[in-house]
Amino acid sequence: MRTSDDPDLLRWLFLDLNSYFASVEQQLDPSLRGRPIAVAPVMSDSTCAIAASYEAKAFGIKTGTPIWEAKEKCPDLIVVPARHDIYVRFHHRIVAAVKGVIGVTRVESVDEMGCLLPESKRTRAAALDLGRQVKRAILEAVGPCLRCSVGLAPNRFLAKVATELEKPDGLVAVGLGELPGPLLKLKLRDLPGIGANMERRLLRAGVGDMQSLWNLAPRAARRNWGGVTGDGFWYMLHGFDLPAKETQRRTIGHSRVLEPDLRLADKARLVARRLATKAAARLRRLDYVAGHLAVSARSESGQRYFGDFRLGATQDSAAILEALDSLWARHVTAWSPRRLKKVSVVLHDLTPLVDTTLDLFAVRRDPAPAPLGKVVQLVAAPRLGDTRRTLLSAKLDALNKRYGRDTVGFGVLSDKPGGGRELEYLGAKVAFTRIPDLAEFVE
Template sequence: MAMRKPTGLERLYVDFDSFFASAEQHLQPALRGRPVGVIPVDSEHTGLIAVSREAKALGLRRGTFVRDARRQCPGLVLVTARHEAYVKLHRQILDAIETVLPVKAVCSIDEMLCALVPSEWPRALEVGQRVKDAIATRIGPTLTCSVGLGPNDLLAKIAAEMKKPDGLVALHPDDLPGPLLSLGLTDIPGIARGNAARLARAGIGDMAALWRLQPKQLRRLWGSVEGERMWMGLHGYTVERPETRRRMFGHGRVLPADWRSLNGAYAAARVLLAKASARMRREGFAAKALALWLTDKNSAGWYGEEHFQPAWDDPSLLASLSRLFLHAEREEMHRSRSVHVALHDLVPLQDIEEDLFDHMPEVQLKRRMEYLSVIADRFNVSHRKTLLHWGPWVTIPGGYAGAKIAFNRIPDDEDF
């Protein structure tokens, strides 16, 4: 594991406050100063995916069901998420930050990482304030962010979380572990409640106890090298991670109440798969496997997957999906609260060898389907709408099939 120990504030992390809700207040001035909740679909049976700081002050939290939120906060304004608007705003934010310094990595729709050069280390707080000022000037004062500075990515991210909203915090390597000791274990990125419970069973109940561990001990407790990487990050080291390879293309959706039959799940899954396969073709991959998850309200349910020769045309992939749903039906999976599809076991298109049986009619038909899939992609992108598709096409409530903002994925223009 390649690592070194920086002596200065080499990283700057930007983390926006209540981004989706603040974005709506920025885009709709009438919402400013009011409690706002953002929902994925216009339904009483869904939960809030973002809340404004005014709503947080009234006790609302992300995940609160709409019916409970209305009861808790009668003046709450509910807004259905507009992913395309948030992506556009995200790009404007990147432009604003880059008037001060380059963005090294986009971590999510509302989190960005920048690297400081040695001449900037002594005035890192000043640089952080300049970033905040650039965003306020170029975007507007409604969309606030917290900026963290640290010797590595992890500590800069932790610093950004320490004085939300609108914070500016530096964690200097010479000051460690001091400021960290007042944090709870779940304040550390990567330590969720399940990990915290595992640490508690091992007698690690606070940051002081975590700090006293040796790297191999944390690796053993974590059950993977990620534990050791976390130790290194908390102790101020930079860790060079191996380059990650694309592992899958997938989409999922929690289904509205009247879509939770097997037929409704199948109709939604066809749309999600078509969106995932279009992304896969655009990035130059074929898949050798398709996975399907159908879940009930207890997150149990049904899982199946099918393996095949490398495929990237919609007719082949949709036929595989149809067979998986037949298996689910045979195994009496009649209702599904959510549906997820994933194309995995990926192969770069340039690595696929020529088929020795290319002259066979079935192979020639597959080649035509591949060609037509690409033509359909180009036509749909040019019209910014799915006009060409195989078989029935439905509009899933909530829209944005294949173009929803995920934690670590920001949709491309072609996804909308």
């Protein structure tokens, strides 16, 4: 691993909406603006706040504060019943506003997302400017109550941590050259991946604050975390972004010369989908995201068809298959080829995902070590948008690994054991339309 020599090289922008549910309520009802409000799952004093406005936070009310206690702390508190469907709708509007400025690499939750910065925007000035643009876009397109904290850093972990440094309405860049300076004022529990259990474990090892966490050697970090997760955590904390493997791997691709019975364009498309699904599974296994998908086909008469699709950094099978279908329609079907002899599918512009909390802490990556408190939360919590689909893709990988190839899939061509191939849609077993609706989200 290596880091860049440029102390200002910022690769990630992370965005965290401030007091999200409460802000949405204040956006929708102007009479709530500037006032202490708490959002509660049910209208009962025995329940806990699931969000508090900044005005309520000033009274010491936060997520998890029992409503009876919140009312004691602030007699003027307004309690509002939660409306998750509306928060999800606002979520989509916010993601759309951000996408108008910069590609969203991964949606982390209903109020958090991470964006890999384009190479031209990685200096401090350019990154801060993008951060301001993103904030403005949300305020203008969604509403003036929707403030957010934006963090910029060499990796996504630190960018997320940087959003903790200034709230509300923060915009903080943490360059490699400044580390660990700005982090030292945080508590261990402020770091993603350090929950109550992990904190206790660290305390037992004599690590009680950020400075001593920073001073740990990678090997000691590994010991404390009980596995390779500690290594990953150490590297993320210290601002490393690229594993050595990135320089080695730039593409993942598959191609196939078609058997005569698969040469009609429609059947060839199913083969291409099968190849794309394989490539996507490989991408996830290697922990990369792909920026582009290229598809090429050659007809029996030697005619070539080629198309390239900008994916915007994904490892999600469904997104890749959608891209494939649109390329296929535009670059192959549109030319009405008679019979195709060969198809190829290549994922390129690959970026490793080591610098993501999801990958480090999700069970998929690292089933052996004892789970961290945070892990269970991350895995158990329903996820949204791209992230949820990626988790579904990962789940399919796990099922196929356990029960054999093509146990489940996205409506692709299956390779029958014994060599004979049959066209068959397997998608009905796990259909996208059957993913629980976003409104089922609970914080």
